[in-house]
Amino acid sequence: MFEPTLTHYLILAAITFCIGVFGVMVRRNAITLFMCVELMLNSVNLTFITFSKYRVDMDGHIFGFFVMAVAAAEAAVGLAIILHLFRHKRSVDVERADALQL
Amino acid sequence: MGFWESLFFWIFAFGAVLSSVAVVAMRNPLYSALALVLDFFFFAGLYGLLSAHLMAITQVLVYAGAIMVLFLFIIMLLNLRDDELGQFEFRIHHLISAGAIGGLLFFVATAITPLVDMDKVSADREEQAKAYEASLKTYENNLAQVEGETDEKVKAEKLKKLEASKPAMTLQSRTAIKGPLYADLNESGLERVWQERLARHESGQTAINQGKWSRFDKSTPMVLPESLSGDDRASFGTIEPMSILIVNRFVVPFELTALLLLAAIVGAVIIAKRRL
Incomplete structure (x- = not known):
């Protein structure tokens, strides 16, 4: 029970992923929303690396590496969009960006 | 897994969960960002425990360094007033859908546990290692026999034949013989x-x-x-x-x-x- 196994790591990744999902659903501040997405990406990375060690195979590390690169690109573009949103609406509340809402 | 590794796992795990909660719960995005930096450090520690050294360093350099600086820069640039921060909207259907997704993930994480029964895996490894060692012994005995052959031509032929039947390690037997943690x-x-x-x-x-x-x-x-x-x-x-x-x-x-x-x-x- 005390020693971490594969299941411990997977459950930890699931918990942090769920906290991220919860944040995306509950928060309305676009910047915090983005941070919750980063949280989810990180917990997925943890799963990859856990399985990588379990399988004694380094492919999971490579995938995590690419996830980090994509997260960097996503953060750059996303924050530019938030900046633009703020200029238009004078707010980063995602509920105010409702031009496409029915 | 030694005592210290287990201890550090629990420290990092609790730290990661608590700082993740802080990311979601903080009203000011500046505090959220700082909690996220802390979270990334805990995750880097977990990667280190999983012997992903390069990933741990990259996590600190790229995530906690570069990406979070970008976030903080945007937060400072926007300089949001209190009324622009956005409300913490707590509706029941959010809770239900987050709970459903979380429950599903939990189910997946626990449901695959019997599928990756570690005792069975290690028993399989031991078995394959024994089989490998036995076949290696037979191979060496045969090799010694062939070495004793006097006729050069027959010897070369037999050696060639023997070479083809040389036992190879599988992933399981190699893991059992040389230890679980290596490239x-x-x-x-x-x-x-x-x-x-x-x-x-x-x-x-x-x-x-x-x-x-x-x-x-x-x-x-x-x-x-x-x-x-x-x-x-x-x-x-x-x-x-x-x-x-x-x-x-x-x-x-x-x-x-x-x-x-x-x-x-x-x-x-x-x-x-x-x-x-």
């Missing part, structure tokens, strides 16, 4: 590919660096890196096998990532600029 890149195909290439080169069929994705300097033949050639268990997760994998098997995704980053830079500039 077993043999089984992930990299070294096998190189061995095949070397064999083809030695038999004069092709140039050594002739392959589908290799674009190396044709004048200097690539040799197998020392660390991959055997039981170098310390190299798992370090920069050397990682870089070898990236520039060999994953070279196309790697280049595509470079392209993606370029596109992201251009896109970010175009979106954020007031007037082009």
Whole structure:
């Protein structure tokens, strides 16, 4: 029970992923929303690396590496969009960006 | 797993969960960002425990360093007033849907546990290791017999035959014999590919660096890196096998990532600029 196994790591990744999902659903501040997405990406990375060690195979590390690169690109573009949103609406509340809402 | 590893796992795990909660719960995004930096450090510690050394360092450098600085920069730039922060909207259907997704994930995480029964896995490893050692012993006995042969021609023939029946290690037996934590890149195909290439080169069929994705300097033949050639268990997760994998098997995704980053830079500039 005390020693971490594969299941411990997977459950930890699931918990942090769920906290991220919860944040995306509950928060309305676009910047915090983005941070919750980063949280989810990180917990997925943890799963990859856990399985990588379990399988004694380094492919999971490579995938995590690419996830980090994509997260960097996503953060750059996303924050530019938030900046633009703020200029238009004078707010980063995602509920105010409702031009496409029915 | 020693005592200290277990202890650090629990410290990092609780820290990661608590700081994740802080990211969601903080009203001011500045505090959220700082909690996220802390979270990334805890995750880096977990990666280190999983012997993913390079990933741990990259986590700190890229995530906690570069990406979070970008976040903090935007937060400072926007300089949000209190009424612009956005409300913490707590509706019951949010809770239900988050709970449903969380429950599903929990179910998946716990449901695969019997599928990866570690006792069964290690028993399988032990069994295969025993089988390997037994077949190796038979092979060595046969080899000793053949060595005693007087007729040179018959001896060469028998040696050739014997060579074909030399037992090979599987992933399971290798793990059992040499220990669970090392870069077993043999089984992930990299070294096998190189061995095949070397064999083809030695038999004069092709140039050594002739392959589908290799674009190396044709004048200097690539040799197998020392660390991959055997039981170098310390190299798992370090920069050397990682870089070898990236520039060999994953070279196309790697280049595509470079392209993606370029596109992201251009896109970010175009979106954020007031007037082009």
